[in-house]
Amino acid sequence: MKRLEVLFLMDPLERIDVHKDTTYVIMREAENREHSIYHMLPGDLYLDAGRVMGRISKVTFNAGKGGNDNEKWFCMGEPEDVDLSTMDVLFLREDPPFDMEYLYSTYLTGFIEREVFIVNSPRGIREANEKLYALNFPSIIPEYMVSSDLKRLKGFMTSVGGTMVVKPLDCCGGSGVFVVHSEDRNMNAVIETVTAHGAKQILAQRYIPEIREGDKRLIVLNGEAIGAVLRVPSAEEHRANIHVGANCLKSEVTERDREIVRTVAERFAEDGIYFAGLDIIGGLVSEINVTSPTGVQEINSLDNVRLEEKVIDFVEQRAPQYFSLR
Known part of the structure; x- marks a missing residue:
């Protein structure tokens, strides 16, 4: 197996909780197989004379997981500007919110999608808003409405039994999510807050007890x-x-x-x-x-497995299909 050049476009490594973070164990598994690991911040991605470039740093790992002192678990090499089409694998693991800068990064990385195996596809990430993408599969989701109108949302709540969940379309981690009841005196205020007084579309779903x-x-x-x-x-x-x-x-x-x-x-x-x-x-x-799904370390701990091995197995299988296209 060819040693792969694996780049992670993500948030600063200093922010990683090594005991919970999914990206961390994927990186460690790739390094365990002697692949080369690189890190890049979203702001270090750019397009120059038709080439998708990035200021990237090689990452090496110290023994153990470290603790609160993150310097104990990784070392960063000197940053250098690299044509990203020379990478073998690119993991897009930047955390939401999916703002305009995030959107632009998917356009730029999309230019090298035929030459580099990208997990997940930049086009797919653009398509898959984490609140709205599930609506493509009506047989497996609860009743819903997308609207910014208070009266319309209240009508939906009545139609689903008087309780609904409201969610902003651009947040993550439960931020801005509320359960709203028809008899709640704060109901109007909650909906007005989440919709920014009717300026923002939100997702309303039937509450699932x-x-x-x-x-x-x-x-x-x-x-x-x-x-x-x-x-x-x-x-x-x-x-x-x-x-x-x-x-x-x-x-x-x-x-x-x-x-x-x-x-x-x-x-x-x-x-x-x-x-x-x-x-x-x-x-x-x-x-x-789809942007940076988590839960792998929790499953590993509870089930005594190493799901990151399956992730890297898959990457090692798929990445070579792109080499001939360069």
Whole structure:
């Protein structure tokens, strides 16, 4: 197997929580197989005379995971400007929000998509807004409405039994997500806040009471479910995000999960969505995460597996298909 040049376009390494971060274990597994690992910040991507360039640094890892002192786990080489078409693999792992700068980075990296194996496809990332992409699969999602109009949203809430979840379209990690009840005196204020007084479209979904039992994160790789973890909200929360206190419990990939994956697999393949995280509540998909899906370390710990091995296996299989196109 040829040693690969693997570039990660992502946030600063200093921000990584090595005990939870999915990108971290993917990087370590790639290095364990003697591939060369590079890091680049989104702001260091540019186009010059028709070439997609980046100011990148080689990354090496120190023994152990380190602790709070991140200098103990990685070393950065001197940055250099490189034609990114010379890379073998590019992981796009920048965290949301998906703003205009994020959008522009997908256009630039899209110019080298025929020469470099990119996970996930820049075009696919543009297509797959993490709140809206699931709406392409109506048979596996709860009832929903996308609107900025208070009256229309209240009418939808009535039609689904008087309780709904409202979500901004451009946030992540549970930010700006509210459960709204028809008898809540703050209902109007909440909707006005999330819609910026009617200036922003939001996603409203029927409230799924099974959220109290947990939100399953299903990891999908190349159209196959490879692992799952159940995130259970804390007693005072409706959000099942880990960073707001959700507990992670062992979970299995069920036949319903496989049915869901079969439903999305063809579209994922068309859009170049190779690595994704599906959020499933009560057997229904609430969101599809494609920018920097997480959950691998939690699944590894609970199931005594190393899902990152499957990720790098897949990359090693697919990347050589691009070499002849250079």
